[in-house]
Amino acid sequence: MRAAATLLLLAGTAAFAAARREEPTSVRDDWPRALALARARDVPIVVDAWAPW
Amino acid sequence: MRAYVLPDARLARLAGRFVWLDIDTEKPANAPFLRAFPIDSYPTLLVVDPRREAAVLRWTGTATAEQIERLALDGEREMRAASSPGLGGAARGPDAALARGDRLAAERRPADAAAAYREALAGAGASWRERDRTAESLVQVLAGAGDDAACAAAAGKVLPQVLAAGRRARLAAQGLACALGIGDAAARDAALRVLEPPARAAAGAREVLADDRSWLWSELSEAREALGDARGALADARRWLAFLDGEAARARTPAARAALDGQRLDAAIRAGTPDRMLAPLLLSERELPGDFVPAQNLARLYLELGRPAEALAAARRALENAEGPRRVRIRVLEADALDALGRRAEARAALEDAVRFAGELPEGVRPARWSSEARARLERAPGG
Numbered sequence: 001m002r003a004a005a006t007l008l009l010l011a012g013t014a015a016f017a018a019a020r021r022e023e024p025t026s027v028r029d030d031w032p033r034a035l036a037l038a039r040a041r042d043v044p045i046v047v048d049a050w051a052p053w
Numbered sequence: 054m055r056a057y058v059l060p061d062a063r064l065a066r067l068a069g070r071f072v073w074l075d076i077d078t079e080k081p082a083n084a085p086f087l088r089a090f091p092i093d094s095y096p097t098l099l100v101v102d103p104r105r106e107a108a109v110l111r112w113t114g115t116a117t118a119e120q121i122e123r124l125a126l127d128g129e130r131e132m133r134a135a136s137s138p139g140l141g142g143a144a145r146g147p148d149a150a151l152a153r154g155d156r157l158a159a160e161r162r163p164a165d166a167a168a169a170y171r172e173a174l175a176g177a178g179a180s181w182r183e184r185d186r187t188a189e190s191l192v193q194v195l196a197g198a199g200d201d202a203a204c205a206a207a208a209g210k211v212l213p214q215v216l217a218a219g220r221r222a223r224l225a226a227q228g229l230a231c232a233l234g235i236g237d238a239a240a241r242d243a244a245l246r247v248l249e250p251p252a253r254a255a256a257g258a259r260e261v262l263a264d265d266r267s268w269l270w271s272e273l274s275e276a277r278e279a280l281g282d283a284r285g286a287l288a289d290a291r292r293w294l295a296f297l298d299g300e301a302a303r304a305r306t307p308a309a310r311a312a313l314d315g316q317r318l319d320a321a322i323r324a325g326t327p328d329r330m331l332a333p334l335l336l337s338e339r340e341l342p343g344d345f346v347p348a349q350n351l352a353r354l355y356l357e358l359g360r361p362a363e364a365l366a367a368a369r370r371a372l373e374n375a376e377g378p379r380r381v382r383i384r385v386l387e388a389d390a391l392d393a394l395g396r397r398a399e400a401r402a403a404l405e406d407a408v409r410f411a412g413e414l415p416e417g418v419r420p421a422r423w424s425s426e427a428r429a430r431l432e433r434a435p436g437g
Binding site: 030038047 | 072073078080083085087092099100102103104129132312314344346377378379
């Protein structure tokens with residue numbers, strides 16, 4: 001039982017990690033956070049700069 | 054981009070390759086970003102290299118999800134090339150010129166970028182994959198450089214070769230906008246006559262983004278006016294308004310509908326029926342408490358309708374929620390209302406505040422038109 005629960009937990013964690021990998025990382029109005037995330041992953045930042053009309 | 058790009062399925066292919074950052078330029082918290090990356094027009098898409106904190110690609114205006122995917126990948130390639138110039142083989146020919154143009158545009162050197170884009174187009178064959186994108190980038194940067202004549206001429210030249218209807222719509226709209234800015238009337242009219250037929254064709258084409266179709270009708274109406282055809286201008290304004298009314302009726306949320314309010318108000322004023330926007334704007338203000346835009350639009354409408362007391366109240370409601378660059382425009386509206394009410398000293402104080410506030414903004418978001426408008430009105434105002 002405990003082994004099954006551990007397996008389920010591991011499977012869940014793996015699925016969660018996979019899902020996280022698939023989701024584009026989106027940050028709103030927080031340049032320092034976007035910069036830190038992009039540096040940690042060594043990926044570019046795509047910025048949408050807009051104004052309400 | 055927020056509304057229709059991030060949810061797009063094609064971005065799943067890019068998962069993990071980018072961080073997507075959404076920047077509302079009206080929020081004071083974004084001032085540090087805007088000091089580092091000035092924004093000249095809206096919307097602007099930037100691809101930023103986080104290690105150098107440098108923009109490697111800048112795109113102004115709308116784009117489809119597919120086009121944004123391509124731009125993001127171009128930016129990524131440029132970032133990798135900058136960090137490892139000896140790896141992967143340098144791009145040659147038109148691809149190298151395009152990459153150079155993108156880099157220069159990202160650095161806000163539009164005249165130099167235009168030269169690079171022209172070089173790319175001149176050196177490429179008819180089947181070059183990036184031809185349409187480069188043509189659009191060229192017209193964008195010429196507009197950004199304020200070279201209206203060159204922008205209109207370039208748009209007229211590239212339009213017949215551009216295949217995608219969406220790009221043709223943006224090129225035609227930008228070309229018309231530039232042509233309308235040409236100071237010499239004969240040169241302006243000649244440019245308008247070249248650009249109007251493809252613009253009119255694009256306005257009726259499918260696969261054109263709603264914002265771009267709206268932009269086209271707006272420019273077409275102004276073009277008819279500039280060419281002395283008041284009836285034609287009115288007819289186009291009515292087409293513009295009918296299109297926007299249809300879009301508003303289809304909007305799924307109050308925010309999506311309200312996002313059309315400013316354009317609908319412009320179209321209604323141009324069509325000579327501003328009063329029809331009173332109910333929709335009041336509804337937007339009721340449904341979006343805390344949003345300054347509906348009250349700003351109402352202030353403009355009330356001034357248009359000759360109701361300055363209500364315009365003043367609306368402007369002051371807008372000021373309660375506006376924290377960013379738009380305060381300059383709203384202060385000018387407030388001054389207009391006060392002036393119409395004969396409260397000249399208060400009008401002057403509102404203009405002084407607009408000028409002071411504009412001076413404190415990062416250069417990258419300072420509203421050039423309304424800052425100089427506030428200064429000019431202040432110089433003309435009594436009591437100075």
